Amino acid sequence: MLSNTLGKKDPIPCVLTVAMKPARRPLLGALALAALLSFILLIPPPSGLLLFPSHRQTPTSPYAHRPKLLFLLAGQSNMAGRGAPPAPLPPPYLPHPRLLRLAADRRWVAATPPLHADIDTHKTCGLGPAMPFAHRVLLSSSPESAPSSVSEPGEGDPVVLGLVPCAVGGTRIWMWARGQPLYEAAVARTRAAVADGGGELGAVLWFQGESDTIEVDDARSYGGKMERLVADFRADLGLPNLPVIQVGLASGEGNYTEIVREAQKNVNLHNVIYVDAMGLPLSDDQLHLSTEAQLQLGEMLAQAYLEFNSSRDPKL
Template sequence: MEVSEARPAKKLFILSGQSNMAGRGGVDKHKRWDGIVPPECAPDAQKIFRLDANLRWEVARETLHHDIDTKKTCGVGPGMPFANAVKERVGAIGLVPCAVGGTAIKEWARGEHLYENMVKRAKAAVSGGDGGVITALLWYQGESDTSSQHDVDVYKQKMELLIHNVRADLDLPDLPVVQVALASGTQKKYVDEIRAIQLGIDLPNVVCVDAKGLQLKEDNLHLTTEAQVQLGHKLAQAFLTNFLTEKAHI
């Protein structure tokens, strides 16, 4: 992938969580990505950039998480359709991929590697750019917390603490967070309970979009390519509707 010669992006979006944020669209059961890039995920060398694993900016293109979620095969995720859907309203965009498949909420606690790496990458995205501003955190996680009642019981506290910690560590007390309510998980009973928690979180500048009903792959866990495009558009609509205001300084 080529490194962009353009000025670094202005509006920075953190993409974090687990596999459905990292993207498995187009990945078959043999763990091969089909390489199909929908037009909604097309690169834009003038407006959409990506912070790679070495903290360098490059033109963003699928697959966004290939050098971040390195233990699994990445495919299409919601990041590129989101960026293409909002770019005309917000201008140049910098995507900061941080999602890693199969990760539970406890692995995103302050002090844990995944959390600290996310904060490190977010700070690098600002310091390494030309006036870049962290504009929102897009979060899709929870499938790994649907295996027991204990996981359910602690999820709300851990998710709210994560939001508090990210805002504190980035010195952005009003950082917009767009969270996704699960479409799948390991046990349906607990999926419904985690979804209820996600949909019910009531914190300032936190909104939730619902992935339920989006098409799943044969594994009944990961979203298809088409569903990822639809999710990207849901995230974009939620962001534009709730946070594209003078108050949010977007």
């Protein structure tokens, strides 16, 4: 049984810089940074070698090779998490023995915030929506939960959740297109997660678009790129009905936030679920969600997933 307290962590190393203001960076520079990112995320390190010193002491979980209900976490900084961690941490951010995350070196380890510390390395990560989401889903799978609770991967076994962090702050949606390093890394990490112990991919949690509000052409083309991204994920992961839960923007870096939000609302694909973050509290920078907001968003995402899961045809 894991402890309900978090140990002190070494400072997160800044080993990579991704363009936080992509509209002001040359295209070639963004492509070079994306290529560096692909090396870090897509290629697993040699056995026994960890890329990020802050996670060297994180033990492999005893549930590592059990079947899991998996969730791919993708997008930019509000998915990676910038919420300031209070002391003590709220219960939805504490470890749970059956809640795991896929580390950058593709080991299954205990899920403890910040979940993206060894993925989104250009900034110090904080609290995001995935931990409260996962705690709520785990609660729904307990014996005393309602009959509409999520199905368990192994017959008679308690459900084990596996989170697959892939979000990187400051990224535009074109950087998530098929063939781009971020997309290829997400697909490769998800395949590795399924291969190590089996199980199934429950959904993609997608929170991105703030960087696409800077240029009007990016904002206007967002909907088509999002639909292509969903179709590519489903094709490359072999899951034509894969649920994708996208978060409607609560803020933006530019003046075209409403255009992106309308595109998100109007994605015309089955099993794409819209969860609106507008109105949730923002931090002082008026761009990132506060810790309180991330807690609320995690609950909203879980509710959307559980309602969808209880209503869909089990044959699909």
